[in-house]
Amino acid sequence: MGNHSDGTPASSGAVAKAGHEEVEKFQDPGLPPHRLRLADTDPKAAKRAERQVAILFGISVIGTLLFFFAYFGIRLDQTLTTLQLQNMFLGLGVGFAMLGIGTGIVHWARALMPDHEVSEERHALRTEDDRVAAVQIVDDIIEETGIKRRPLIRNTLIGAMALAPLPAIAILRDLGPLPGNDLHHTLWKAGERLARDPDGTPIKAADVTNGSVFHVIPESLNNLTEGKLEEKAKAAVLLVRLDPSELHPSPGREDWSYNGIVAHSKICTHVGCPVALYEQQTHHLLCPCHQSTFDLTQECKVIFGPAVRPLPQLPITVDSEGYLVAQSDFHEPVGPSFWERG
Amino acid sequence: MSSATQSPYKAKTSTGRITDFVDQRVGGSGILREFGRKVFPDHWSFMFGEVALYTFVILLLSGTFLTLFFDPSMAETHYNGSYVPLKGLQMSVAYDSTLNISFDVRGGLFMRQVHHWSALLFVAAVSVHMLRVFFTGAFRKPRELNWVVGGILLIMSMAEGFTGYSLPDDLLSGNGLRIIDGVIMAIPVVGTYISFFLFGGEFPGTVIISRLYMFHIMLIPAIILLLVAVHLFMVVVHKHTQYPGPGRSDRNVVGYPLGPVYAAKAGGFFFIIFGIIAFVAALFTINPIWNYGPYDPSPISAGTQPDWYIGWVDGALRLMPGWLFNIPMEWNIPLPWGVNTLSLNILLPALVPAGIVFILLFTYPWIERWVTRDDREHHVLDRPRNAPTRTAIGVSGFIFYCVMWAAASSDLIATHFQVSLNDVTYWLRALFFAGPILGFIVTKRVALALQRKDREIALHGRETGRIVRLPHGEFQEMHAQLDDYKRYRLVSYESPVAEEGIPNENGIVTKTEKRRAALSRFFFEDRVAPATPAELEAGHGHHEAIESAEEHKPVSRY
Numbered sequence: 001m002g003n004h005s006d007g008t009p010a011s012s013g014a015v016a017k018a019g020h021e022e023v024e025k026f027q028d029p030g031l032p033p034h035r036l037r038l039a040d041t042d043p044k045a046a047k048r049a050e051r052q053v054a055i056l057f058g059i060s061v062i063g064t065l066l067f068f069f070a071y072f073g074i075r076l077d078q079t080l081t082t083l084q085l086q087n088m089f090l091g092l093g094v095g096f097a098m099l100g101i102g103t104g105i106v107h108w109a110r111a112l113m114p115d116h117e118v119s120e121e122r123h124a125l126r127t128e129d130d131r132v133a134a135v136q137i138v139d140d141i142i143e144e145t146g147i148k149r150r151p152l153i154r155n156t157l158i159g160a161m162a163l164a165p166l167p168a169i170a171i172l173r174d175l176g177p178l179p180g181n182d183l184h185h186t187l188w189k190a191g192e193r194l195a196r197d198p199d200g201t202p203i204k205a206a207d208v209t210n211g212s213v214f215h216v217i218p219e220s221l222n223n224l225t226e227g228k229l230e231e232k233a234k235a236a237v238l239l240v241r242l243d244p245s246e247l248h249p250s251p252g253r254e255d256w257s258y259n260g261i262v263a264h265s266k267i268c269t270h271v272g273c274p275v276a277l278y279e280q281q282t283h284h285l286l287c288p289c290h291q292s293t294f295d296l297t298q299e300c301k302v303i304f305g306p307a308v309r310p311l312p313q314l315p316i317t318v319d320s321e322g323y324l325v326a327q328s329d330f331h332e333p334v335g336p337s338f339w340e341r342g
Numbered sequence: 343m344s345s346a347t348q349s350p351y352k353a354k355t356s357t358g359r360i361t362d363f364v365d366q367r368v369g370g371s372g373i374l375r376e377f378g379r380k381v382f383p384d385h386w387s388f389m390f391g392e393v394a395l396y397t398f399v400i401l402l403l404s405g406t407f408l409t410l411f412f413d414p415s416m417a418e419t420h421y422n423g424s425y426v427p428l429k430g431l432q433m434s435v436a437y438d439s440t441l442n443i444s445f446d447v448r449g450g451l452f453m454r455q456v457h458h459w460s461a462l463l464f465v466a467a468v469s470v471h472m473l474r475v476f477f478t479g480a481f482r483k484p485r486e487l488n489w490v491v492g493g494i495l496l497i498m499s500m501a502e503g504f505t506g507y508s509l510p511d512d513l514l515s516g517n518g519l520r521i522i523d524g525v526i527m528a529i530p531v532v533g534t535y536i537s538f539f540l541f542g543g544e545f546p547g548t549v550i551i552s553r554l555y556m557f558h559i560m561l562i563p564a565i566i567l568l569l570v571a572v573h574l575f576m577v578v579v580h581k582h583t584q585y586p587g588p589g590r591s592d593r594n595v596v597g598y599p600l601g602p603v604y605a606a607k608a609g610g611f612f613f614i615i616f617g618i619i620a621f622v623a624a625l626f627t628i629n630p631i632w633n634y635g636p637y638d639p640s641p642i643s644a645g646t647q648p649d650w651y652i653g654w655v656d657g658a659l660r661l662m663p664g665w666l667f668n669i670p671m672e673w674n675i676p677l678p679w680g681v682n683t684l685s686l687n688i689l690l691p692a693l694v695p696a697g698i699v700f701i702l703l704f705t706y707p708w709i710e711r712w713v714t715r716d717d718r719e720h721h722v723l724d725r726p727r728n729a730p731t732r733t734a735i736g737v738s739g740f741i742f743y744c745v746m747w748a749a750a751s752s753d754l755i756a757t758h759f760q761v762s763l764n765d766v767t768y769w770l771r772a773l774f775f776a777g778p779i780l781g782f783i784v785t786k787r788v789a790l791a792l793q794r795k796d797r798e799i800a801l802h803g804r805e806t807g808r809i810v811r812l813p814h815g816e817f818q819e820m821h822a823q824l825d826d827y828k829r830y831r832l833v834s835y836e837s838p839v840a841e842e843g844i845p846n847e848n849g850i851v852t853k854t855e856k857r858r859a860a861l862s863r864f865f866f867e868d869r870v871a872p873a874t875p876a877e878l879e880a881g882h883g884h885h886e887a888i889e890s891a892e893e894h895k896p897v898s899r900y
Contacts, residue, residue, distance in 0.1 A: 024874055026833045029826035031589030031596065071448055078424045083444075083451060084627075090452045091624020095617045102613030109606035119589060119596045120381040122581055122721060125484060175539035182544055183534070197640050215640060230544040233520075233639035266640060271524025271659065271688060272545070273517055274642045288644045289521060290660045291753060291763060304764055306687050308664040308672035336524035337672055337688070338534040342681035 031119065039111050049111035053104045060100025067093030179340070184333050186218075186234040188314060193219040194239060194263065194324040202323045203239070208261050213278045214239035216263065218326075234334055236266040236274060237314055239324070242283060246297045253299070256315035258324065263314040264300045267335040268292055270307035285311065309337070382604045383584035383597035387474045392608060394467035396615045397460045398570065404457040405559065411447055413439040414509065414555035416548040425632050433511075433636035436551045440510040440631055455623035461506060462628075463619065465499045465651040472496060476706070476736050478723035480583045482716075486707040488576040491569055493703050498566050500651050505558040507649050510629075511551050514646055516637030519550065521656070528688035546637065583723050586834050588827040592721045645754055650747070657749030658691035661771050695746060699739065706735075713861045714838055727796070728835040730789035731865040734782045741781040745773045786868070793870035800824065800832040800873040801881050833872045840866040 038045040070089030076082050126134075147154050193202040197215040200222040208214065216237040224231060244260040256262070264285070268275045273289035283296040284303070292305030300311035312334050315327035333341055353362045365371045415435035421428045423438070424445040443450035472492055475481055481489035504522075508515045523545045527533045542549035581595050590596050598604045634643070648656050664671055664687045671687035710732065711717075726733040748755065749770045756763035803821035811817050824832070843851035843859035851859075 024876075025872075026830055026875055028591065028834070029588045029830055032827040076424065076445075076448070078426060078445075086448070087451050087455070088624045090449050091455075091620050094452075095620035095624060097617075098613045098620055099617030102610045102615075102617055105606050105610030106614065109603050109610065113603045113606060115598070115603065117384075117596055118379075118381050118599055119594045120581075122593055122595055125579065172539065176542040176547070176549075177538060179534045179538045198638070217640070227544075229546050229637075229639060233545055236640040270664070271521045271528075273520060274640050276640075276642050277644060288642055288646060288753065289517065290656075291767065292664065302664050304767075306659060306662045306664045306691070308670045308685070308687050336527050337683045337685040338527040338537075339530055339532075339682050339684075340534055340680075341683040342674060 031117065034116060037111065037115065046112065049107065053108045053112070056100050056104030056107060058100070060097045060104065063093050063096025063098070063100055065093070066096060069093070179338075183234075183335075183338060183341075186329055186334060187221060187231050188218055188235060188237075188326045188329045190326065190328050191319065192326045193319070194237065194316065194326065195219040195221070197236065198222075204322050205258055205261060205318045205324050206322060208239065208241045208324075210241050210243065210260070211280050212241055215266070215276070233272075234267065237263045238266045238275065238278070238285065238311075239263045240278060240283075240296055242296060246283065248298055250299060253313065253315075255317070256313055256327070258317055261316065261324065262296065263316045263324075263326075264294075264296070264311040265314065265330060265334040266311075268307060269302075269309040269311060269334075270305070270336065272336045275311060377578075378601050379599040380578075381581075381595050381597045381599055383582050383590075383595060384604070384607075385585055387478070388582070389611070390467050390471035390474055392611055393615055394464060394471055395570065395574075396612045397464040397467055397619070398566065399612070400460045400616055400619060401457060401464060402563070404453050404460065405563075407453045408443065408450075408457060409559055411439060411443045411450060412436070412509070412555075414552040416511065416546075416551050428632065428635070431636065434551070436509060436511040437631070437636045440512070444632065452623055455626075455628050456619055457506075458628045459619050459622050459626075461503050462650060465496075465503055468492075468496050468499050469651070472703075473736070473740070477726040477733055478583070478585075479720065479729055479732065480723055481707045482720040483707075483711065484719050485576070485580055485583075486711075488573060488580070489707055490704055491573050491576070493700065495566060495569050495573065497700070498562055498569065502558065502562045502566065503649055503651055505554045505562065507652075508554050509551060509558060510631045511637050512631040513634040513637055513641065513643070514629075514631070516546065516639075517642055517646065518648055518652075520545065520639070521659070525659075525688055525692045528685040528692070530682070530684060530689075546639070581721070583721050586722050586725065586831065588830045590722060592719060595721070645757070647751060647754070653750035654743050654746040655692065655696060657746035657752070657770075658695045659688070660752055661746065661749045661767065661774055662687055662691040663771070695742070699743065702739065709861075710865075713858060713865055715841075716838075724835065727789040727792040728837070730786045730793070730868070733789050734786035737785040738778040738782040741777045742774070745770055745777050749774075790868060790870055796832040797870060797873045800829050801878055833874075835872055837869045837871050838866050839869065 039049050040046075067090055070086050070093055074082060074086040074089065076086060142148065194214075194216045195202045195218065197217045200217065200219060202219050203214055203216070216239045217232060218235050221228060221231055221235060239261065241259070241261045244257075247257060247260060247262065249256065266274050266276065268287045268289065270287065270290055270292050273287050275285045275287045275292070275294065277286040277288055278284075278296075279286065285294040285296060285300065286292075287294075287305065287307070290306050292307035293303050294300040294307070294311050295303045298310075299313060302308060302310060312330045312332050314330055316324050317327050319325045351362075353359045361374075365374070413435050417435045418432055419435050419438050421431050421433055421438055421441065423429075423442050425441055428441065440454075443454060445451070475489065475492065504518075508519050523537055523541065526537045526540065529536065537545065540550065540553070541547040542553075582597070584590050584596055587596075598607075635641075647653070662671070671690070672683065672685045674681050674683055724732075726736075749767070752766045752770060753763055755761070756766045803823040806820045806822045808820040809817055810820055840863040841859055843855040845851050846855070
């Protein structure tokens with residue numbers, strides 16, 4: 001088959017070939033005749049358009065006044081109602097002020113300014129001579145530096161240039177501390193009481209009725225003076241009480257719950273959103289961010305969605321006063337995966 | 343007569359004298375001669391780029407106002423402003439100052455809403471503008487580099503949007519950052535370190551807002567401004583493209599002169615955009631951060647949505663199954679120094695779809711150029727139907743994007759339409775693969791059908807709805823022939839044919855060349871050739887017979 005740019009003899013009648021265009025393609029009839037607008041021929045229409053433009057500009061003036069009326073005239077009294085009222089009139093004022101100008105100008109341009117479409121030649125970006133000269137100049141410059149003939153210079157320069165930006169990366173080192181072991185530990189430790197989020201009052205096992213849900217933090221969290229949010233982002237726990245017969249603990253975890261009360265990390269093992277939605281009927285936990293679904297009766301195994309790992313379980317028991325306490329920290333890092341997690 | 347420094351030319355009007363005054367001091371006459379009457383083609387679809395530019399200006403204006411009051415500190419404070427429900431609550435200074443802008447700075451809420459709505463519109467305008475450029479083939483030589491600049495601008499505008507979204511430090515944006523942190527930590531080897539460096543320690547830390555603030559108000563806007571300047575400079579160098587039509591060719595540019603008509607229309611359009619955004623900001627609440635409360639890693643609300651332009655990435659995260667037929671997508675890899683974790687359930691959706699979209703986007707001009715071996719300059723646009731394969735590829739990519747975008751609202755789709763969330767996800771997973779393919783096939787067929795219809799109309803005219811009875815009793819509908827101008831619009835396109843591989847100088851068709859030939863077949867095997875004068879001529883005899891039988895009723899229309 002031929003192609004339409006190599007100039008070989010025609011082999012396909014369907015496509016226009018270079019040099020054959022005149023016979024095979026429709027001729028460009030040129031710009032269509034110009035059609036006059038009403039305002040071009042009728043002075044009355046022109047006058048009317050002029051008035052319309054002026055009215056639109058007038059609307060803009062009214063809009064600006066409306067803005068000042070709303071700004072000074074509407075008193076805010078700490079309620080959302082007055083705030084929204086003021087916001088609405090400020091916005092309507094600005095809106096009319098801008099739209100009045102905008103529509104006025106566009107109407108002016110469309111109705112009264114000349115609407116002759118003009119044809120302008122495109123000039124070639126550069127001539128053939130320019131192109132040759134430009135390539136020649138670049139070649140000459142490269143040649144005069146001698147970089148191609150002196151590989152020693154070239155290679156050492158490349159080496160130096162490759163290394164020189166490294167300080168720019170290294171200097172960013174102090175942006176933050178190294179991860180260390182931080183992600184492997186939380187505030188939970190043996191004997192740490194489970195407390196309500198956010199007020200920090202400890203929870204008695206007797207308060208946890210069947211089917212109820214508690215959002216839990218370590219009792220000592222609220223005593224922290226700094227790093228509170230960072231600790232909370234790891235230590236947040238969801239506490240649920242099920243019928244003990246519905247739990248299916250794996251070997252070694254039989255005593256991690258207390259009377260059917262189980263505590264699991266609330267931080268999603270996908271990308272770390274709080275898994276805060278509990279479906280009472282199915283005992284499923286749902287992450288509202290990406291819909292990972294965990295089954296409480298199977299140690300929070302993933303049954304749907306993008307997460308892979310179950311929500312880590314916090315082993316709990318009760319202390320002598322009947323308060324729920326942790327037996328230890330989580331046995332694995334909580335939250336999203338990371339390279340060093342292992 | 344002394345040869346004083348008197349300029350021989352004197353302007354006659356007062357505006358002329360001012361122009362001349364400026365010109366003699368800063369020398370703008372050359373520029374004015376070049377630009378004052380520069381011709382710009384007019385078409386409604388050229389408006390999207392303008393919308394993008396104007397919303398960016400509005401963003402700069404409203405953003406500057408907001409910086410006067412916003413404090414990006416994450417230091418803890420207790421709220422003591424006008425919004426009663428949050429009084430006394432512990433929060434960051436950033437959130438506190440955002441509340442103050444909303445409740446205690448008059449017009450502050452309005453400016454926040456203007457800023458947020460403009461941002462949403464800005465990214466939308468950039469995206470739609472890019473779609474327009476793609477579907478009309480405006481990225482072809484000599485505009486490939488400007489297409490690349492546009493692509494970078496799209497990425498930058500998304501980054502600008504996300505950094506801004508995070509600044510108020512409210513519950514919603516905090517959870518957005520949490521997700522970003524989770525994605526960063528999934529990066530092999532360096533992820534944990536990047537996370538710790540970015541957040542200055544463990545998430546959320548106390549520095550992320552001020553760091554994002556620097557990106558949001560300085561670095562990214564500076565890059566965007568620079569790229570916008572480059573983008574517009576190249577538009578001037580290339581001159582604007584134009585749609586095909588009578589009197590328009592690759593050698594000219596037809597439209598209105600910059601002064602006054604085009605400048606007035608474009609300038610007026612800025613005010614119209616500003617006015618519309620002001621109306622929207624007046625009437626529709628966006629991001630009512632006071633409802634969400636300050637950021638806290640433990641609570642969350644159901645049905646949370648990111649801003650629309652982040653949706654497709656978030657949706658991809660939702661679509662990815664953690665377990666595929668009992669195979670976990672996260673692996674613990676035993677290595678000599680210990681066990682490391684590779685989270686493909688996060689890495690794949692975060693990187694692969696976006697990677698595919700942007701790599702194809704950036705390389706597409708060169709792919710098409712390689713397939714067509716077309717080295718000519720193109721200033722006349724393609725109507726999308728006249729490049730069926732390109733249009734189909736574009737729609738296919740668009741569907742790919744939209745499926746992920748829809749997935750970001752999978753929970754809302756489920757609750758609004760009362761269907762199972764799991765089913766929504768399963769369907770979207772299927773559509774993720776099937777949608778682009780179906781979209782490609784359907785679009786290509788539709789484009790080819792439209793081309794055939796164009797051919798039909800060019801050759802036989804349009805249907806008039808007039809039924810005529812011929813002398814021998816046959817009924818026939820009259821067709822009105824198009825005038826030359828309208829017909830030219832339908833026939834003035836190119837329809838390349840599929841190429842065989844071309845042998846090199848040794849007479850061998852190389853592997854690369856074979857691949858090119860295969861792609862060429864993929865692109866151009868199905869084609870509709872434009873109607874030719876000869877075909878019109880051939881059809882005319884038949885038509886004139888009918889028309890003469892109908893005593894030459896005037897059916898031509900213009």
